[in-house]
Amino acid sequence: MKPFDYYEPTSIGEACSLLGELGPAASLLAGGTDLVVRMKRGVSEPVGVINLKTIPGSNEIALEGGNVRIGALTRLADLAVSPLIRAKLPALALGADSVGTPQIRNLATLGGNLCNASPCADTAPALLVSEASLQISGRQGTRQESIASFFLAPGKTTLSAGEIVTAIIVPVPSLLTVQTFIKLGPRKSGDISVVNTAVSLSFDGGRCARARIALGSVAPTPLRARETEAWIEGQEASSIDAAEAGRRAAEEVRPISDLRGSQEYRKEMVSVLTERALSSLLQKL
Amino acid sequence: MEKTIRFHLNEKPLEVSCPVHWTLLELIRDRLGLTGTKGGCREGECGTCTVIVDGRNVNSCMMLAVDVAGRSVTTVEGLERNGELHPLQKAFIAKGAIQCGFCTPGMLMSAKALLDANPRPSRSEIRKALSGNLCRCTGYEKIFEAIESVGAGEIFDVDDGVWQAIEQVQKPRD
Ligand SMILES: Cc1cc2nc3c(=O)[nH]c(=O)nc-3n(C[C@H](O)[C@H](O)[C@H](O)COP(=O)(O)OP(=O)(O)OC[C@H]3O[C@@H](n4cnc5c(N)ncnc54)[C@H](O)[C@@H]3O)c2cc1C
Ligand code: FES
Ligand code: FES
Numbered sequence: 001m002k003p004f005d006y007y008e009p010t011s012i013g014e015a016c017s018l019l020g021e022l023g024p025a026a027s028l029l030a031g032g033t034d035l036v037v038r039m040k041r042g043v044s045e046p047v048g049v050i051n052l053k054t055i056p057g058s059n060e061i062a063l064e065g066g067n068v069r070i071g072a073l074t075r076l077a078d079l080a081v082s083p084l085i086r087a088k089l090p091a092l093a094l095g096a097d098s099v100g101t102p103q104i105r106n107l108a109t110l111g112g113n114l115c116n117a118s119p120c121a122d123t124a125p126a127l128l129v130s131e132a133s134l135q136i137s138g139r140q141g142t143r144q145e146s147i148a149s150f151f152l153a154p155g156k157t158t159l160s161a162g163e164i165v166t167a168i169i170v171p172v173p174s175l176l177t178v179q180t181f182i183k184l185g186p187r188k189s190g191d192i193s194v195v196n197t198a199v200s201l202s203f204d205g206g207r208c209a210r211a212r213i214a215l216g217s218v219a220p221t222p223l224r225a226r227e228t229e230a231w232i233e234g235q236e237a238s239s240i241d242a243a244e245a246g247r248r249a250a251e252e253v254r255p256i257s258d259l260r261g262s263q264e265y266r267k268e269m270v271s272v273l274t275e276r277a278l279s280s281l282l283q284k285l
Numbered sequence: 286m287e288k289t290i291r292f293h294l295n296e297k298p299l300e301v302s303c304p305v306h307w308t309l310l311e312l313i314r315d316r317l318g319l320t321g322t323k324g325g326c327r328e329g330e331c332g333t334c335t336v337i338v339d340g341r342n343v344n345s346c347m348m349l350a351v352d353v354a355g356r357s358v359t360t361v362e363g364l365e366r367n368g369e370l371h372p373l374q375k376a377f378i379a380k381g382a383i384q385c386g387f388c389t390p391g392m393l394m395s396a397k398a399l400l401d402a403n404p405r406p407s408r409s410e411i412r413k414a415l416s417g418n419l420c421r422c423t424g425y426e427k428i429f430e431a432i433e434s435v436g437a438g439e440i441f442d443v444d445d446g447v448w449q450a451i452e453q454v455q456k457p458r459d
Pocket of ligand 2: 324
């Protein structure tokens with residue numbers, strides 16, 4: 001790795017001013033599992049590295065009113081075993097538990113997984129189906145942004161210079177809600193997704209009142225299959241045709257061919273994974 | 286840029302200065318001379334660099350050394366007690382869970398982190414806990430057996446049991 005200057009802020013305010021002063025030559029360090037690889041490969045050569053882990057209290061998970069508030073520095077291993085996350089947001093617990101390896105999950109943070117903005121980020125689909133939002137601090141103050149508009153392109157988010165994600169706010173579903181997450185990769189561990197999907201279904205008196213399907217690795221950013229969602233909504237649980245929903249979802253994605261899978265394979269797998277996720281949820285009801 | 290950090294290494298307090306762009310793996314091997322921890326892929330994939338930081342197994346190749354300030358680090362050198370091998374080390378030898386040995390330090394550290402948190406893990410819990418450690422030689426089965434045997438409280442006396450068995454195997458047949 002190329003030498004850099006190193007900073008240990010002790011508050012978000014201090015981190016924002018450091019980031020502002022140093023400008024684009026600085027990188028924020030969370031768990032480092034993306035940044036350290038990029039620095040080793042020479043893809044990133046920051047002049048300054050600002051360690052966010054020295055800011056106290058940025059890794060807490062708490063129920064606040066109707067929301068779960070997850071500090072951006074929460075490690076994926078902690079998310080995966082948190083009783084609150086497993087009970088209220090099971091797709092997120094499964095997504096976090098599917099990232100990399102145990103050693104990676106002991107380092108990697110939720111904020112890092114999102115800010116890295118990879119189309120295959122395994123925590124993104126669960127947050128999309130739960131309609132989470134991000135709390136962002138900058139020198140101008142704080143703002144909140146929906147996860148649905150946060151990702152712009154691979155490696156690009158709406159974060160502007162000097163901004164830091166401080167927390168992820170996830171509304172707890174009020175209706176009877178079932179959720180799951182499925183990841184398809186070449187190996188069971190340590191591989192990134194060829195396709196991943198999260199599905200969340202909420203029911204009101206037997207009818208599906210809210211359907212959410214999110215897919216990763218099938219477009220420049222993780223996305224929702226909105227037309228398929230609308231097709232499911234209003235249907236009785238017993239009449240939802242999971243296979244048909246899978247076929248519809250496959251029509252909504254725009255995958256590319258790369259070394260992990262061809263466009264055709266990915267489309268087919270969107271159909272299979274969506275069907276599997278839906279049927280497993282419908283069986284649980 | 287250099288920084289002086291204080292932390293516990295294998296239960297002993299330590300103060301050391303190192304470049305801020307060094308990984309923990311570089312600090313452990315190149316400055317502190319503890320070469321039990323191996324460097325393989327150096328990109329978080331293989332797990333041979335695994336050490337335990339505050340009770341959790343992590344890839345030392347992925348962590349900046351300065352990140353362990355104030356924390357407690359255990360490497361494979363910290364496993365033995367008063368010159369006696371850790372039960373996991375004995376079990377690895379007894380069960381034939383070591384061939385070339387390159388993955389072994391990392392395997393031992395992931396296994397220790399598991400047993401410290403969950404003393405009697407099931408086979409599937411062992412498989413998951415070791416899923417970040419690659420082995421090119423053993424096929425994993427013997428490694429899982431070794432960890433299971435420690436969980437089950439079987440202790441292997443390396444001095445009299447295993448070595449004699451190995452000598453017998455190695456003796457040419459008449
Ligand atoms: C072997 C290996 C396997 C992996 N497998 C997977 C996988 O299966 N699935 C998957 O999704 N990912 C995987 N990854 C990628 C990576 O581990 C995850 O994306 C991880 O969650 C990143 O988090 P981090 O805290 O380590 O991020 P860092 O590397 O610290 O940061 C990532 C980026 O986000 C920025 N950033 C971090 N936190 C903030 C913040 N709070 N505000 C603003 N910007 C911020 C950083 O500046 C950096 O640009 C893998 C990586 C490795 C090395
Ligand atoms: S050397 Fe660290 S994971 Fe391979
Ligand atoms: S014993 Fe050779 S890599 Fe595991």
